Structure formats: C-alpha cells, structure tokens
Amino acid sequence: MTQDTRKLIKQLLKGNRRAAARLMTLAESMSPEAHAAIKQLYPHTGKAHIIGVTGPPGSGKSTLVDKLIEEFRAQGRTVGVVAVDPSSPFTGGALLGDRIRMNRFASDHDVFIRSMGSRGSLGGLAWATHDVVHILDALGKDIIIVETVGAGQAEVDIIQIAETVVLLSVPGLGDDIQTIKAGIMEIGNVFVINKADLDGADRRYAELQMALELDRKPDGWQPPILKAIATTGEGVSEVVKAIQSHHDYLIESGEIAQNRERRYCAQLETIVEHSFIRKLFVEPEEQALFQQLVQEVNERKTDPYTAAERLILHLIKQKGN
Ligand SMILES: Nc1nc2c(ncn2[C@@H]2O[C@H](COP(=O)(O)OP(=O)(O)OP(=O)(O)O)[C@@H](O)[C@H]2O)c(=O)[nH]1
Ligand SMILES: [Mg+2]
Incomplete structure (x- = not known):
C-alpha cells in the first residue's frame, strides 16, 4: 500500500470527507491497492445501520431518500447515501429540480452522498458498492442508505448489502403485480406505497396486503405497509419509525446475527x-x-x-x- 493511501485512511478515520471521496474512487477501480485499503479500514466498520431503498424506476426512491436524510438529521444522526443507479438524480443526470433538491445537503458535513454508475464496472458493481458502504461506515456515518432499482433488474442485490430493506411501490403500476410474482416481496421489511396522492393507492394497499398475507410467517417480523407522499414528506416520519422498529426487532430477536451471516456470505x-x-x-x-x-x-x-x-x-x- 502506498504512503498516499495510508494517509487517506488515517484522514478518513478522523472524518475527512475528501479522503472518503478519494478512497471511494480508489474502491471503484477494484485494484489491489483498493483492496489493501479496505483491509485496513475494515476493523473500523460494522457500526452503521444499513438501509436499502429499492423499487421500480421512477417510483420516488431518490425523493424519499432525500426526505429520510432530513428526518435522520433531525434526530442528530449522521447519514451516508449510495445511489446505485445511472438514472438517479444523485448522478446529476436528472431534472434541474432534482439536482437542487439534493444539493441542499451539500453544506451539511454530516451527510455524504455518493452515486455510482454501472458503466464499465465489469460486473463488479456489487463489489464496489460493498466497499463504498464500508468506507461510509468507517467514516462514522450512523445511517447508510443504499438506493437501487429493484424488480430483478438490479445488478446489486440489495439484500446482500442492507439490514433493512424498504420496498417502494406506486399506485397504478400494472407491472408491480409482476414484481410481486417475481418474489421480490420476500425481501421487503418495510413496504411503502409512494405517490399516495395519486389514484389507486388504496387498491395497491389491498393488493400488497393480500400478497403479504399469503406468505405470512407465524412469528417474526411483520412487514408494515405504509403510504407516503415523498414530494411533500407526508408519511415519511412513519417510514423512519418502521425502519427503526425493524432494526430494534433484528437486535432484540437476535436475528441480526443471521442477517449479517447472510450478507457476509454473499459478499465473500x-x-x-x-x-x-x-x-x-x-x-x-x-x-x-x-x-x-x-x-x-x-x-x-x-x-x-x-x-x-x-x-x-x-x-x-x-x-x-
Ligand atoms: N405525485 C407524486 N410524485 C412523486 C412522489 N414522489 C416522487 N415523485 C415524482 O416522481 C418522479 C421520480 O422521482 P424519483 O425520486 O427521481 O424516483 P426514483 O425512484 O429515484 O427514480 P429512478 O432513480 O430514476 O429509478 C419525480 O418527478 C418526483 O418528483 C409522490 O409522492 N407523489
Ligand atoms: Mg433515483
């Protein structure tokens, strides 16, 4: 490992954001140097609550994540975000309004947002995503949110990464039923019907409830279904509460151990x-x-x-x- 990388790690552990950004770029190269760096900082990871936010394209994931950041910050928690989606507003390729929205955290040193494109990753996107999460964890972020497009097209399997998975759906999306059939229901710990201001939210609620009822386990975590309007922030604090309840459940029931084992197995x-x-x-x-x-x-x-x-x-x- 070069002197330069060694220095970056030292700075990262002191909370230096620029060092974090440079280490993330290094991690994306997936070079031996990058791996050496992750080896060094790994003992400083494992403290964050890692939350996955997934759902169909355009379902409002980034809008919701933006509001989640706000809620967690209001609680005094520090937040890291990884957006694994080339079309995400986080990548700067979206509408101007979206860009302005994300920029509002630019001056908040306790929020770190990283977007990752999937191009030229040689199938290593999942890997690089793990490493970026490790870096945010070592940087000391309490909460790490990973946004990915769901429904089987995801290169990054969100359950490989996240402890708590928030699954978004929206009213009137016919192919959501496909999603349910594809078994993606199993991965959700918190279900959010976003865009509840649009027609059909109640119908979607009933559909989700039925689908969940079908594979309800006798005990254990019962995934709640919540309605939200991410654009206005309506229902978002309930989403945060449900996320925290799930995390409490994992710890109190001891399921966190299996959760971790599953994730480390997938990472390996x-x-x-x-x-x-x-x-x-x-x-x-x-x-x-x-x-x-x-x-x-x-x-x-x-x-x-x-x-x-x-x-x-x-x-x-x-x-x-
Ligand atoms: N009516 C309504 N529109 C919403 C709501 N939430 C988000 N939107 C709009 O839906 C569009 C897509 O929102 P995004 O947050 O970019 O969705 P996304 O899931 O991150 O999209 P991709 O990352 O491209 O898959 C934007 O124009 C948002 O303003 C909502 O609750 N109600
Ligand atoms: Mg997005």
Missing part, C-alpha cells in the same frame, strides 16, 4: 467470483491462457472440465491480490 461469494472473473478477463497472462484453453477444447485436445481445472489450478497457485 461476490469477491471470490469477481476475483476469478477479473483475473481471467483483465490480466493479460490469464487471458492468454484462457484463450489457449478455449482453442484446445475447440480442437478436441482437451475437454472443458480439464481446461477449467487447469485454469483454477493456475489461478490458485498465484499469490492473492
């Missing part, structure tokens, strides 16, 4: 998987070996299983990065 899988993929498709030597083996299989000099074994053996003989 992601790292192992992408380490291999990255090696095979980025490092010239491995790329050459990969191509050579493809050729050999093609010429019937070997078979795919033997080729895969040779690749794996080759990779594990190397020193880890």
Whole structure:
C-alpha cells in the first residue's frame, strides 16, 4: 500500500470527507491497492445501520431518500447515501429540480452522498458498492442508505448489502403485480406505497396486503405497509419509525446475527467470483491462457472440465491480490 493511501485512511478515520471521496474512487477501480485499503479500514466498520431503498424506476426512491436524510438529521444522526443507479438524480443526470433538491445537503458535513454508475464496472458493481458502504461506515456515518432499482433488474442485490430493506411501490403500476410474482416481496421489511396522492393507492394497499398475507410467517417480523407522499414528506416520519422498529426487532430477536451471516456470505461469494472473473478477463497472462484453453477444447485436445481445472489450478497457485 502506498504512503498516499495510508494517509487517506488515517484522514478518513478522523472524518475527512475528501479522503472518503478519494478512497471511494480508489474502491471503484477494484485494484489491489483498493483492496489493501479496505483491509485496513475494515476493523473500523460494522457500526452503521444499513438501509436499502429499492423499487421500480421512477417510483420516488431518490425523493424519499432525500426526505429520510432530513428526518435522520433531525434526530442528530449522521447519514451516508449510495445511489446505485445511472438514472438517479444523485448522478446529476436528472431534472434541474432534482439536482437542487439534493444539493441542499451539500453544506451539511454530516451527510455524504455518493452515486455510482454501472458503466464499465465489469460486473463488479456489487463489489464496489460493498466497499463504498464500508468506507461510509468507517467514516462514522450512523445511517447508510443504499438506493437501487429493484424488480430483478438490479445488478446489486440489495439484500446482500442492507439490514433493512424498504420496498417502494406506486399506485397504478400494472407491472408491480409482476414484481410481486417475481418474489421480490420476500425481501421487503418495510413496504411503502409512494405517490399516495395519486389514484389507486388504496387498491395497491389491498393488493400488497393480500400478497403479504399469503406468505405470512407465524412469528417474526411483520412487514408494515405504509403510504407516503415523498414530494411533500407526508408519511415519511412513519417510514423512519418502521425502519427503526425493524432494526430494534433484528437486535432484540437476535436475528441480526443471521442477517449479517447472510450478507457476509454473499459478499465473500461476490469477491471470490469477481476475483476469478477479473483475473481471467483483465490480466493479460490469464487471458492468454484462457484463450489457449478455449482453442484446445475447440480442437478436441482437451475437454472443458480439464481446461477449467487447469485454469483454477493456475489461478490458485498465484499469490492473492
Ligand atoms: N405525485 C407524486 N410524485 C412523486 C412522489 N414522489 C416522487 N415523485 C415524482 O416522481 C418522479 C421520480 O422521482 P424519483 O425520486 O427521481 O424516483 P426514483 O425512484 O429515484 O427514480 P429512478 O432513480 O430514476 O429509478 C419525480 O418527478 C418526483 O418528483 C409522490 O409522492 N407523489
Ligand atoms: Mg433515483
């Protein structure tokens, strides 16, 4: 690890925002240097409550997150946000109004917002997202909110990351029923029908209630369904209360342990998987070996299983990065 990175970590642990931003950029490079940095700061993580906010495109996730920040700040809590969505207002690509809305926290040193685009990430977006969350955690943020587009198109599986998942839906979205069928219901801990000012909120409520009833467990956490109007902030404090109740439940019931185990298991899988993929498709030597083996299989000099074994053996003989 370079002196520079060492210094950044020291500064991060003292709460330096610029150091955090630079470490996040480093993390996105997924380089050995980035991994060395995360190794160093990892002992300083594990304190934040990580909240996932997910739902269909345009359902008001960013608008809600903006209001959640406000509520948590009013409680005196510090907040980090990761928006994993190329079309998110956080990325600055959206309407001017949205941009102004997000900028209102620019002078608040206890709010840190990071957006992550999915382009050119070589499938490593999930991985980089974990690292950015670790950095926010080490920076000392009490609450970390991760916004992703849900409904199975998400590159980032929100339950790999979040302790509490807030699942948004909106009135009158026909394909939401698809969403329910796709099993996404299972991941929600708090259901929010946003845009409750529009027609059909009651119908959506009844639909969600029915769907939840179908796989209701005899005991454990009963996910509440709440209505909200993110644009005005109506119902948002109830959402915050439900998020906190879920967190209390996880701790009091001891379920937090399983919750963590599930997330660490997924993180480890992601790292192992992408380490291999990255090696095979980025490092010239491995790329050459990969191509050579493809050729050999093609010429019937070997078979795919033997080729895969040779690749794996080759990779594990190397020193880890
Ligand atoms: N009527 C109404 N409009 C809302 C409400 N919440 C958000 N919107 C509007 O819905 C649009 C999309 O809101 P966003 O917060 O950008 O939604 P998003 O889910 O983050 O969108 P993506 O990140 O692009 O998937 C914006 O024009 C918001 O002003 C609401 O409660 N009622
Ligand atoms: Mg958004």
